[in-house]
Amino acid sequence: MDNTQENQIELHGDEEIIEVIDLNDTEPCPDDLADDLGDVDFEDAGNADNDEGWETEDEMEAEADQDDSELTFSKHNGSVFCVSLDPATNSMAVTGGEDDKAFVWRVSDGEVLLECTGHKDSVTCAVFSHDSSMVASGDMSGMIKVWKIETKEEIWSFEVGDLEWLEWHPCAPVLLAGTDDGNVWMWKIPAGDCKTFQSSACQATSGKVLPDGKRAVVGYEDGTVRVWDLKQGNAVHVIKGQEGHKGALTCLACNKDGSLVLTGSVDGSAKLINTTTGKVVGEYSVEGGKAKGSRDEEESNSVESVGFCNVLPLVAVAYLDGTLAIYDLSTHVLRHRCQHEAGIVHLQWEESSSVVSTCCLDGALRLWDARSGNMVSEYRGHVAEVLDFTINREATLAVTASGDHQAKVFCLQRPDR
Template identity: 35%
Template sequence: MRENTPPRAKEIEQADGELIEFEDDVPPDDEQELEEISMEELEERFGYTSDESEDDINDKPYGIPERDDAVLTFTKHKRAAFGCALHPSRPLAVTGGEDDRAYVFNVHTCELVYDVTGHKDTVTDVLFSHDGTYLATGDMAGDLYIHKLQENESGGPVTFRRVWEYQMGDMTWMLWHRASNVLLAGSESGEIYMWRIPAGDCKILPASGVRCNAADLAADGKKLFVGYSDGVVKLWDLKSGTVIMEVDEQNPMAHDSAVLCLTCDKESPLYASGSINGKILFCTNNGPVGAVETDGSVECIAFSPSNELKLVASGTLKGQIAIWDYGKYTLRTICDHVDVEGEESERYHGGITSLVWFNEHTLVASTIGGVVIAFDARSGARKFILEGHMAEIYAMKYSPQENILLTVSEDHRAKIFNVPPLGD
């Protein structure tokens, strides 16, 4: 899977810029009269003329799904949509995409509320602050914008106003602090930036010379767990700007491939990181304490919201959804996400792109196949499946207050699903 954007169609080019000549290529005779043809005639000859706009052509490959469980579909994006978020207290959603745009819209009507312009590269991260006062949007080139929510005293719709911006170089991830208006972001060159918003005061955690792939805040909000492309993980103290725990190649338990994802337990000082080679490493403030092996590249990890159950889920590029007991570092169950369509036919939904716990017993996964599947974490049995996307789902966000799920996809669309009853 991707590091900071999903895989795109590969560009074909010749190594070292070498000119390729073919024997069948015959240069035109200088004395031969060449046919004059207009651009319009050329387009018509090759079938390019149409009443369709460029936007219609971009949407054409995906068409209409055979089954669509979504209650609303947002269609403003003209290319793949990568990031999404839900406002903590208002019926607002935000999405960002490859069309260099971010949009805020109403989750009940899909009515556009705010169009974020100014980005010049793929908008990969869109985030509301912990109290919903600010919206942060960031693109791959490292242009970051902060927009402040503006209350309407007359009772009309809320608006947003850009109040801060920064250019940091190529960005790999971005997150808000859970309890204060502090924004953090990682870079391609390895630095980690922290800003106090809206003042813009900046602190930079130094680079180690390799790409900073992923990060998450520790339970106490004072430390940051970070994974790098060389397999190293570090626990940073945010106040002092120093590393208080590091697992590098000198440690026998260290990752031997790039760290792709990681997460922090929200109730205890326990951290988990997953790498390309399928290893999940568990650490405390003092260092590594255990490890497990999956069936392939670990794309996402998520701790259960119940610390008593001691469960963590992982999803891989090969499609394995595993639930682990991190008290014993053993496999608890495998979630089956193959659709049985008769006695001899099965439909595989592809690799796992993200995992979210809806409650202590319900784990929800999004897939490359474009579906969302919920499982009972105790048994691995399926609870429900949501369809509607025509391509990979790259991100999803759940609102227990609204009981809705927001998803974004390669198919250019964002969808709102009503979540079925979860049971106990």
């Protein structure tokens, strides 16, 4: 933000006071929400090894000889940590990597549309705005940049503490971030008007803006979960103690209407939380699993990723020991246990089916039928672990990011198509 701007307000840590407008009584539509958030009275903040049980590299290289991908993106000079598809068309991908860069590129042919430079550390977060007009890239050191895709210009930047996560509001040009010091930041882009949601001094490890656009759920290193009111700036629910997790939050997801949130933790459990009441209404865990390669026999089997099925009352929980567990949402009963040979990094449900996909430390992408618990298909091509992936709306292609310095596009084929 321009530091010469009139009426600049200086922030002083805990003394920050935010005044915001009242919510409308009627249920707003997405456009109304975007307008409402645009009118929030923000404050002006100036710019400021153990591999036991896993495949060896030689084994993965041998399997990767049958590269199933349609396209390989090889512009990065280090591990590729994150990937997102643009929400408007699903025709563009953005990847961030160890080379301190993010690239926006066309999924159909791999052509680079924008190179995001100027970062000080590995780019671990890269996401498109709700209308796909902007892309935000964030590095581990806390440097965040926003770029306008059409003009290929950097239009805003800000530096925070060590960055944990970065997410756009679902229907407004508003960006949120969680940091190592426990703060959650929210900015209007490109104006840069800012407000913070402060909590105890432990990492804000994961966060998600709910579909109503009014609230965000944030998980913390001490096992606490907070539901924040984005307009009023206060935590409407705090889940901690016996109700909360016993270890750091690793992941969270919400169902389609935002009424339920599923949280995962290093304590080996996933909790189902009603976002209206703030009550834990279910808990999921698997017995007997230990993290592969763990030196500590008491170390819990960390939950690495969670998600809701959109078409059936099912949830999926992915564990570090390679277990993909499918649970019944209403009874909390384990329906299927799908075992992988290596730890699962991330899972994603297809938007309109009962198929859930996983990426693993063994370099493979797999599709599972949650009705039967059977694997539908497997895709290989990477010679190192897959660190992130995403699937388009039609579930016809997946884009993966890997430690082998590459991103790949896979066309997804299934017998039912």
